[in-house]
Amino acid sequence: MWNQGGYQDQGQGGFSSPGGFGTPQGTQGDRKSRNRAQNILPCTTAEILSANQNDDKFYSGEIELSQITIVGLIIAVKESPTRIDYEVDDMTGPPLEVKQFVDNDESVPETERIAALRENTYVRVYGTVRSFGGKRNVTAFKMVPVMDMNEVTYHMLEVTHSHLALSKQSMSSGAPMNKTAADDIYSNQDSGMVSGLNQVQNQVHSIIQSNMSDEGASIENVCKQLGGVPERSVREAVEFLSSEGHIYSTIDEDHYKATDS
Amino acid sequence: MPQDMSEFSKPRVNGKLLPSFQGRNVCLLGNAKDVDSNGTAFILSTSDGQDVRIIMQEPLGEYVSGLTEVHGSVDAQNNIHCQNYVAFPKEISDTFDLELYNNAVELTSRFSEFYKVGVIDQ
Numbered sequence: 008m009w010n011q012g013g014y015q016d017q018g019q020g021g022f023s024s025p026g027g028f029g030t031p032q033g034t035q036g037d038r039k040s041r042n043r044a045q046n047i048l049p050c051t052t053a054e055i056l057s058a059n060q061n062d063d064k065f066y067s068g069e070i071e072l073s074q075i076t077i078v079g080l081i082i083a084v085k086e087s088p089t090r091i092d093y094e095v096d097d098m099t100g101p102p103l104e105v106k107q108f109v110d111n112d113e114s115v116p117e118t119e120r121i122a123a124l125r126e127n128t129y130v131r132v133y134g135t136v137r138s139f140g141g142k143r144n145v146t147a148f149k150m151v152p153v154m155d156m157n158e159v160t161y162h163m164l165e166v167t168h169s170h171l172a173l174s175k176q177s178m179s180s181g182a183p184m185n186k187t188a189a190d191d192i193y194s195n196q197d198s199g200m201v202s203g204l205n206q207v208q209n210q211v212h213s214i215i216q217s218n219m220s221d222e223g224a225s226i227e228n229v230c231k232q233l234g235g236v237p238e239r240s241v242r243e244a245v246e247f248l249s250s251e252g253h254i255y256s257t258i259d260e261d262h263y264k265a266t267d268s
Numbered sequence: 269m270p271q272d273m274s275e276f277s278k279p280r281v282n283g284k285l286l287p288s289f290q291g292r293n294v295c296l297l298g299n300a301k302d303v304d305s306n307g308t309a310f311i312l313s314t315s316d317g318q319d320v321r322i323i324m325q326e327p328l329g330e331y332v333s334g335l336t337e338v339h340g341s342v343d344a345q346n347n348i349h350c351q352n353y354v355a356f357p358k359e360i361s362d363t364f365d366l367e368l369y370n371n372a373v374e375l376t377s378r379f380s381e382f383y384k385v386g387v388i389d390q
Binding site: 051054127128155156157159166 | 372
């Protein structure tokens with residue numbers, strides 16, 4: 008249901024293509040509830056407890072804290088039929104109140120109830136930052152026991168990395184934006200001169216484009232120049248490029264020239 | 269009202285960082301060994317290979333070995349007076365990458381603007 012560990016929830020319809028941003032700027036008031044919570048931010052309890060509150064939004068510097076994930080030690084557990092209240096300590100500040108709403112009424116079979124986690128064990132929390140009666144807490148929608156302590160190390164690194172990435176993005180654009188994991192894939196890839204092509208397609212197009220002979224580049228030729236790419240992938244790329252109008256066949260189905268060479 | 273939360277934090281440290289936290293609370297994760305005969309102290313081998321003496325308030329009720337996390341205050345001799353500890357089972361102890369954790373400790377200690385510890389409450 009929820010993206011675990013990613014920076015962007017791409018489930019929201021209509022807002023973003025994979026290369027787009029999570030939260031569009033300048034949204035209308037009536038779409039407010041749908042625009043929130045597009046990202047899960049890994050953070051520390053100190054950050055949550057120190058965040059500034061503006062209406063019902065929380066900010067850590069420029070970053071909006073909505074859905075978060077923390078990893079910490081359970082200090083206290085209190086169970087009731089509709090709720091499990093935890094206190095979680097990740098060593099960065101005082102224990103954080105984490106509430107998990109459950110349906111553990113007597114009428115619910117035991118196998119379907121959510122079991123409370125034990126004190127003095129590490130847990131990963133996914134939840135939303137809230138304030139109740141002036142006190143900050145997290146309403147958890149998922150609590151997962153930590154089975155491998157490398158998750159603690161991982162979380163420390165992920166918090167650092169995500170905050171660094173967000174601060175860089177904020178600096179370059181001048182406006183606070185939430186970084187998407189997809190941004191990395193699209194910005195790092197060498198897209199060459201034609202957009203909308205993947206790496207193989209681009210390389211094949213480049214090779215065909217640079218061939219000045221009358222009959223154009225042969226598939227065999229292209230494969231040779233690309234070295235490790237299997238012939239089937241080259242043929243698939245050729246078929247795509249041809250259907251898009253970037254190349255056309257000449258003397259036979261094995262020879263192609265580029266339309267824009 | 270500004271509130272300094274650093275008194276509630278227990279920053280993760282290793283042997284190298286420990287001396288700069290004298291008089292403060294820390295969280296030390298390492299491998300336990302050499303429990304003394306009274307169970308009132310043991311040695312924790314830190315993620316950067318240093319041996320730190322852990323002094324218990326009450327004698328240990330169990331034998332600690334392998335991956336162990338200690339929360340406590342650092343005295344002038346760089347011993348830790350233990351307030352709480354977490355002993356991990358062998359399965360978790362065996363899979364833990366201590367060197368990577370050591371890197372993470374030093375990294376988060378260096379980049380406190382990204383990994384926030386005990387910040388001032390607004």
